[in-house]
Amino acid sequence: MKKTAVIFPGQGAQHIGMGQELAEKYPEAKKVFEMADHALGEHFSEMIFNGEEAILKRTENTQPALLTASLAAWKVLESQGVKASYTAGHSLGEYSALTASGTLSFTETVQVVRKRGQFMEEAVPEGKGTMAAILGLDRDKLEKVTKQASEEAGVVEPANFNCPGQIVISGSVEGVNRAVELAKEAGARRAMLLQVSGPFHSSLMQPAAEKMKPELAHMDVNGQSMQVIANVTGRPVTKENVTKALTEQISSPVLWEDTIRYLLDQGVDTFIEAGPGKVLSGLVKKVSRQAVTLPVYDKETLEKAVEHLKEEEK
Template sequence: MGKIAFIFPGQGAQYIGMGREISELYPSAAEVFEKANQALGFDIRDMIFNGDEETLAITENTQPAILTASIACLMPLLEAGIRPDYTAGLSLGEYGAHVLSGTFTFEDAVKIVRKRGKFMQDAVPIGLGAMAAILGLDRDVVIDICEAAQSAGVIGPANFNCPGQIVVAGETAAVNEAIRLATEKGAKRAVLLNVSAPFHCVMLEPAGEKLKAVLDEVEVHPMNIPVVANVTGKVIPSEDQVKELLIQQVSKSVLWEDCVRTMVEAGVDTFVEVGPGKVLSGFIKKIDKNLKALNVEDKASLDKTLEALKG
């Protein structure tokens, strides 16, 4: 086996009950939920385990909830002595990577992402912005489509997830124009996403400014594991760049495919998605079908992953 990377999911992966089974089996995972409750000052564990989908889907709830469930799912891997060579996360998931690396304490990170979620939601009034997934077109074509669609308003590429899956974000009229152009260019699909704000575009710059004020109050600790940043697709060279990259990340494109390729070039052949869902595992397989994609979100997936990593 080559090198291992732990990767953390982003918004959209949430579901009621995520992390529950792991927390019932591992006291260290249960403690993560307790720490989240104390840090946030409300019972987010109850929201995650017993709440409703609508409440969980509110961005300022979703972000700390996914981070909490992800770090809970991380605990059994660490207890088993499995240490990754690299780590990264999709958008919100980058905070999970920083908790794993030691850059932020979990308590600091969960408070940051609670506020991050609120800032991102508040930056653009509901209805004024949109996001769309464009499937089956090359990166260059989608960039050209965004430039052409700027005649209808602000728009840009938001996520380069994997070959043939790119998300665009911006003003609603411009996103609809991009969908029309993408369909004309022969996209397999071009569809609006069910999101509350146009994440990862210039309309979110005010959220980045507010996030800066929050990050200014937080201590950054040495990185124990190399973290690959969404904004650059490269390993973060030093701790003094961590905050600036996270501020930019709110309003800049997420270069997920680049992040994965950077880790593969460094020798990673096994990716473990830590937390709810298997979205990133799907992207990994589309980037390179020879890569091994594992995940940990419940007992069954944990057992399978531990067997694969220890075997």
């Protein structure tokens, strides 16, 4: 029997107008955007649909906006009879996964991820931290590179294990720059700085993690309709350790490749990417070419995914 997982994108997938077509054509999506407006006490959906890119790119806006657009896509899929056994999200997307599974409520979560964005922005002064993508270097070699760079220049650590041959590093500007040099010397195919506002998923984010602890502790945690795979372990998260997983996630690496491999080992062969873009679908394909990936971000992709899933059931 075929098994399906729904996966949710993280920061970087956002763009003005995301989710707008779904909100205009499907009441389930429209309701999610209206709930975000109400929860945040502003015309938040208007900023997402017609605002300025620079304002959307602020982490405090990006994070709740992506959560809203992603959950809107999933709610429409659900209304079309789509079900999944597992769910996972990349970084911020883990909140989307927990909300889609019913573990967290959307109203509480959209408020909390706004604070998460604020805390992450405040953790490291602007211009002091950065990230870089390293292509074509395995984990062991890269961990040696980051260790040497940290000793020589400043904090730098692996941040996202995305797929074979693609790892993102994070830390101080000096540490990341030195690691980029060392990675090239060690045989990396490419090593390039990313346009980000901070050193996410590194130990420099610990102040944000500490601020998030009490926020997460106050959230209602419910049972799950789908098994949720945590970023920090690449394994299922239980109701009892949701808060711990989300706290650690801020300053720990995202084990995305491990997450996808775990899902494949459970027999998952179809991955629905609910939310803007198709970056995660590409990463899944790099782990397994046999996996079916169905990105859903507008009416056309939604109809295509639903049709495919119905054909598989026959």
